[in-house]
Amino acid sequence: MTTTTTATTARAVGTPHTRVEGRDKVTGAARYAGEIPFAGLAHGWLVTSAVARGRITSIDTGPVLEMPGVLTVLHHGNAPRLDTEYTGLLGTPDRTSALFQHDRVPHLGWPVALVVAETSEQAREAAEALVVHYEQQPHDVDFAGAGDDEAYSVDGYMPGVAAKGDLAAELAASDTVVDAEYTTPEEHHAMMEPHAATAHWDGGRLEIVDSNQGTMWVAHELALLFSLDPAAVHVRSEHVGGGFGSKGVRAHQVAAALAATALQRPVRVVMTRRQMFSLAGYRSPTRQRIRLGADATGRLRALEHSCLSLTSTVHEFVESGAGPARVMYDADAHHTANRVVRLDVPTPTWMRAPGEAPGSFALESAFDELAERLGLDPIALRVRNEPEAGPVSGLPFASRHLIACFEEGARRFGWADRDPRPGLRREGRWLIGTGTAAASFPAGSAPSTATVTAEADGTFTVRVNAADIGTGARTALTLIAADALETTPERVRVLIGDSDLGQAWIAGGSMGTRSWAWAVTGAATELRERLALGTGIPPEGLTVRSDTTQAVGALTQKERHSFGAQFAEVAVDVGTGEVRVRRMLGIFSAGRIVNPLTARNQLVGGMIWGLSMALHEEAARDRASGGVVGADLAGYHVATHADVPLVEADWIEDVDPDDPIGIRGVGEIGIVGAAAAIANAVWHATGVRHRALPIRPDRVLRAEPPRA
Incomplete structure (x- = not known):
């Protein structure tokens, strides 16, 4: 047998291939995790709390245990004990996964019991009949009303605070200053496949068939939770119907494992769509302040980006929105901070481009405002502020082709023909505008x-x-x-x-x-x-x-990132406030592209999510109940086919000779900057800035036109 390439053998990498599966x-x-057959399979149904904060005083299990097919009801009074003090693969233990270990209720939708029955229907009926009594306590879920005195700086996957230079002095010496606040709402992953897991014991080994984003991660955490040798946990996850950051260690795997331990038979737990809104994580809302100070030529003297997000009282998670500023632009005074406030809400988690997606909306919108005030083209302003090295790290960039992305994108989008003055281009009842923004994501x-x-x-x-x-x-x-x-x-x-x-x-x-x-x-x-x-x-x-x-x-001695330039054209109905995106273009530098077919699919998908982020997605949390209003795919709006116009994604050649593999991920950079490009296009169409997402019709209609 020979494996040597002949002269006629084409290389596979770089050519389009359909998915092998x-x-x-x-x-x-x-087969996905919730549909793989098991002999003797029982079904668990999670019962979640009806109060947002308090304690469980009693659970009326007797009547439920008499219902047809019911095998057991697990709760804090009878569930196997877990180790909640371990140090996990990603750091401190996430006690969100420590189910049925105490009587405390930290948020609405917290798992308080698991009903296990012979069939899924029997388990659901019994779970809905289970009566749980609480000692209810006052709760606070109001992120908008959270004061600065309640927030604290914290290290996420980036330093909580990074600062150099005299910010006040450089702002005072600047010819032009932008000082604005930008907000993004709570957002949810909304993948097609719900979270599902089946657990069973096989010869002293815990077997989990799951839908997750890393079986090693899930196996490692479950081994620690259940005080098992790592080799005693086996996790399989062959096909996953979307994850976007949410499919790590969650309540359903732990609940299934607890029930399988108690019953010594296979148990499957599948989250309902409504349960996913409280148990699968989400993107925290953010409140971001940007201050940019520039001299008369447009060179930045001062940059401040402060991002406030929320976390639960159970586990600390930080949406590091100030992160993009630490890569994109330098200044004599450069201050960035990620802060967080604790509320009685579920724990947020990673969501496609965590930190970068909301952070880029604020930063790239502010840059557009600065370009307007300086009378500069937005691309020209970015060219004048290209850093020579990492603004915070000081490390050289392994490769940085952001300007090349803008040049190619501007050529293909027709940017040179754009009249920079806002509110002038009209087609019937529609005002037309175009906008752009930069993108980056770590490699x-x-x-x-x-x-x-x-x-x-x-x-x-x-x-x-x-x-x-x-x-x-x-x-x-x-x-x-x-x-x-x-x-x-x-x-x-x-x-x-x-x-x-x-x-x-x-x-x-x-x-x-x-x-x-x-x-x-x-x-x-x-x-x-x-x-x-x-x-x-x-x-x-x-x-x-x-x-x-x-x-x-x-590879740690250089800054390694993918970059991109986002372009959007929008039409705004002056009578209804409706915003329609008519076309989008993204040009990226993302290293060696392995499969152009699936790479373009990922980039376009990210851009569409950016469209959805800009115009549709917003989880409204009810202050009275502490829960999400309309916690389903009817109440939570995402972009659908009718909302998606012509979306094009492409890339430039980007070879890093010092990178031994040359591949960079494309799953997340597509969303970065997309919402800002659309928001900047809405300003160009109407002359009105929108600093709060999503840009709903009512916000467009209520917005005050700029003063003459």
Whole structure:
């Protein structure tokens, strides 16, 4: 057998390929976590609190246990004990997952019991009949009314506060100053597949079949929670119907494992859509203050970006909205701060481009305001403020092609023909405007392992504990392995989504494919070299393992990011206040593009989410009950087909010779800056700035026109 590429063999990476599992998904052959059959399967139904703060005084389990099919009711009085003091994979323990360990209720929708029955219908009926008594206490969910004295600075995945220079002095010396507050609302992931998990014990080993973004992560946390040896927990997650940051360790996995422990039989727990609004995490609302001071030429002398978000009283999570300013623009005085306030609400979590999505809306809107006041083109202002190194880190950029993205985008969008004056272009009842914004997202890497086996039949098997949450990662890894092995994708089989496959990073932070590909490439390259020696392949195959733990550390001496330029054209109905996006264009620099078909899909999807963020998405929390009003996909508005116009995404060549893998994630950068580009286009159409998202028709109608 030979694996050497012939002159006629085309490389797989860089050419469009349909998903290797695509046929299974569209025909229904692909099974998701909530539909995989198990012998003797029981069904659990979560019962959630009816009060936003208080204590459980009693639970009337007797009548429910007499109902048909009911097997047990788990609650804080009888559930197995968990270890809640561990240090998890991502730091301090998230006590949101410590179910049924105490009688406290920290927010509306907190799990207070799990009813387990023979069928899902029986479990639901019994759960709805369960009566729980509470000692109710006053609660506070009012983020808009939270005072600065209640907030505190905190380190998220970035420093809470980063500062240099004399901010007051540089603002005072500036020729032009923008000082404005921007707000974004609570937003929810709204993926198609709800959270689902089945747990059972097999020979002393806890087996979990789940829908998650990283089986290693889930297995590690469950092992700590249940005080088990890591090898005693096995998690599988073959197909995931969307995650966007929410599918980590959640209540459903822990509840299923508790019930399986108590009953010693398989138990499945699936969240309802309404439960997901309180148990699956969400993007925190933000209140952001931007102060920009510039000299007469447009060069920044002062930049301040302060972002306030909320967290629960159970676990601390920070929406690091001030993060983009630490990458995008420098100034003599540069101050950024992420602060948080605790309220009686569910714990927020990662959501597509956490920090960057809301932070870029504020920063890029403020930059547009500064360009207006200076009488400069928004792109020209950004060109004048291109930093030579990381504004906070001081590290050199591995590559930074932001201006090239703007140049290509401006050419394709027709930016040069734009009259910069607002409110002048009209088509019937519609005012027309265009806007632009910059985008960036970190290009990180995390340690991962992979094995590649040359099979006796001439095929190859790649084993890497990746997660494909709809991004096309399984297909991308197939192409990467094929090229490294110098063979065709048809001869490569990739196995993912199984914690027994070894350590690998989660599908998150746009680091998944980059991290997994590095490990796969290393193993495949070494295997190809061994095969070239002509030693032959034994019947059981020849396997090589790769571990990138040592190599990853070498990439920390430079700032590594993807960049992009977003463009949007909108039409605003002056009579109804309706805003319609007519076209969007995004040009990105995102390293080596593995599969143009799925990469473009991810970028366009992110841009559409940015449209949804700008015009539709807003979870309203009721102060009286503490819950989300309309906690379903009818009450929570997202962009649908009728809202989505022509959306184009493309990229420029971006090769970093010092990067051993060259791949950067594209799952998140598409949303960054998209909402700001639309908001800036609405200003150009109407002459009115909108600093609060979403830009609803009522806000457009109530907005005061600019003074002459």
